[in-house]
Amino acid sequence: MDGFKKLLRDSVQLRLSMTLSLAILIVALMAGIFAFVSAINEAHEMQDDTLRQVAVLFDRQQMTLHYPAAQEVEGDNEESRVIVQYLIDGSQAIGHDDSSMPLPFPTTLANGLSTQNVAGEDFRVLVRTTSRGERIVVAQETDARNKEARESAWRSSLPFLILFPVLLLVVGDLVRKLFRPIATLSAEIDQRDDQALYPVDERHLPTEIRPFVVAINRLLARVALSMENQRRFIADAAHELRSPMAALSLQAERLAATQMPEPARQRLLPLSRGIERSRNLIHQLLALAAAQSNTDRLQTAVSVHAVYRRVLEDLLPLAERKHIDIGVESIEDVQVIINEMDLLILVKNLVDNAIRYTPQGGRIDLSVERIQETTILRIKDSGPGIVVDEHTRVFDPFYRSLGTDETGSGLGLSIVKAIAERTGARVQLGFSNEAQQSGLRVSISLQKANAADPAHD
Ligand SMILES: Nc1ncnc2c1ncn2[C@@H]1O[C@H](COP(=O)(O)OP(=O)(O)O)[C@@H](O)[C@H]1O
Ligand SMILES: [Mg+2]
Structure with missing residues (x-):
């Protein structure tokens, strides 16, 4: 119960649905009860009217009454029948077991309508003195009257009973529709990756949530600005470090060329390697x-094969040192619309990894193909290869298995990820040998927007 209260307090949608449903329930209930009660009253009034009309008719037509032997009339509901009889002395009738004989109403009854209990049964009774001076009784069993009145009352409150669930469904649907923009909005924001800080489109949103979204957009803009500042800071820092590192490296090279004792030379080697690593780190940053x-x-329009060739030219010495058989596998070239430098850096980082992490005498294949609108490198x-558990983490900066x-x-795969996100490419990791779960296979899918028109190929 407490859980439900909390849910009710937290969810505007639930609160709105519940309040509206309750209001509808109360209104439908009240309207139903009112219809029920007034239908009962009306039915009773009509039944009284019938008694009066029968009495008047009897009087006008100057009818006389006989009490024939009871006979069953097909389809006649005996209970709801209207009985007409002379007001006779009750004592005459008592003990008579012939049901067709007059009922023993007390002769003291005053003219007009009343409810009487006769022989254990309640009757609605109208007493009237006819123009001939006889007193007649027109009566009907109250049970039967009530039953009829109730039936008609149910019939008149039925619309409200039907209306209630229909309105509930309509309200539920309406409330759900009203809140749909919020659900759509959160789904849209959830789908974004962490670099997508462009503003949320607030034009089609209800005015009630628009100020909130506008505020979020302002926050997004501030976050984007601060991230941009941070990026610029890192870039500036790396840039500033580049020249002194280059100078350091030059000095180390010069030092290596001079005469020096063997122990000094042995210490110079790790120093030079450290400098080289730092230069590489700065370059990657x-x-x-x-x-x-x-x-x-x-x-x-960039030729993928041309990009492959340039990367291979740069990295071939590295591959040859490890006796790695590296080459382009695909025969047909594909052109893509992209910034050439972006594609070059992306491919270079991936091929560099492939060469680094493939053991001596290994093999690396580059290929490209176009499947409909998608180009896959x-x-x-x-x-x-990389175990599946690490497939997302290897893209994090400074993450190394x-x-x-x-x-x-x-930083290599972080650079790949950043370029992919910016250009709308999709990077997928897999195994080049599925059966043995070994060898890394990187697939880069470039969508329609990046596909150059084949006519220009
Ligand atoms: N072709 C590959 N084969 C096996 N492991 C790889 C491959 N490419 C990347 N990795 C793993 O992913 C990690 C991150 O790669 P990367 O971001 O390029 O950084 P770096 O190469 O500088 O370590 C690497 O440390 C390595 O463990
Ligand atoms: Mg790398």
Whole structure:
């Protein structure tokens, strides 16, 4: 019960539905009761009228009464019958077991309507003195009258009984429809990824929630601005670090070229490696900041094979050192509409990973194909692959799987993710060898907007 109270307090929709339903229930109940009571009264009045009319008719027609032997009339409801008889002395009738004989009404009855109990049965009775001076009784069993009145009363309150569930359904549906924009809105916001800070479209929203959404939009704008500032700070910091690191690296190179004792040379080696790693980290940080910034970039029709070739030219020495067989598998080239630098950086980071994490003598295949409107780039290696549990985490900045001796910044896949999000590409990880669950297969799907018209191929 407490749970329900809390639910009621927390949900405007539930509160509105409940209040409206209760109001409808009360109104329908009151209207139903009113209809019921007035229908009963009306029925009784009509029945009294019938008694009066029968009495008047009897009087006018100057009828005389005989009491024939009781006979069953087919379909005649004996109880609801109107009885007409002379007002005779009750004692005459008592003990008579012939049911057709007059009922023993007390002769002292005054003219007019009344309810009488005769022989254990209640009767509505009208006594009238005819123009011939006889007193007649027109009577009807009250049970039968009540039964008829009740039936007619039920019939008149029936519409309200039907109206109640219909109105409930209408109200429930209406309330649900009224709150649908909120559900749609939250679904829309839920679907966004964390970089999508563009304002929520508030035009089609009800005026009651619009101020709230406008405030949220202002907050989103502030968050976007502060994120942009943070990105710029990182980019600036990386940029500032670049020159001193380059100088350091140059100095280390010069130092290596000079004469020096063997122990000094041995210490120089890790120093140079450290400097190289730091330079690489700075380079990747700058690349990530650039990938995440929302500046407009020139989009052109780019040949995927040309991009593959450029990446291979850059990374071939690395692959050859490890005796890795690397090459483009697909025969037909595909053109996509994208910023060339974006695609280059994206592919380069993936191929760089493939070379780094594939053991000596491994194999890497690059391919591209167009399936209807979608262009799919695939990079498959024969390395260990990435376990499914880590498929989302490897895209986080600085996340590196344990158990690898490769040096790296942990930023490569974050850069890939940032570019993919900005260009609307979808990146999926899988195994190049499903059966053995080994080898990483990265698929990048570029949708219709990125597909160049085949006529220009
Ligand atoms: N081709 C691959 N095969 C196996 N593991 C990979 C591959 N590519 C990426 N990974 C894993 O994902 C992690 C994150 O990759 P990345 O963001 O490029 O950072 P980095 O390469 O600098 O470590 C890597 O540390 C590695 O564990
Ligand atoms: Mg990497």
